[in-house]
Amino acid sequence: MNKLRCSSCKEEITNQRGTVKFKCPKCGKTEIIRCPHCKKIAAKYKCSACGFEGPN
Ligand SMILES: [Zn+2]
Ligand SMILES: [Zn+2]
Structure with missing residues (x-):
C-alpha cells in the first residue's frame, strides 16, 4: 500500500481528514494530494x- 504524500510539503499523510485528492486540472494524469495545512495556506x-502549478 502506497503511502500518500502531500504534493506541496511532501509530508506523509497520516490523517486523511481534511486532505484533498484530485487529478491534475491540466493533464489529468497525476493525482494531486494536499494536506489540510497546505490547503489552508494555499501552498x-x-x-x-x-x-502545471496550482492552486489556480
Ligand atoms: Zn502539505
Ligand atoms: Zn498535469
Missing part, C-alpha cells in the same frame, strides 16, 4: 507530469 503544488 503551491506542481504536477510532475505536465508541470
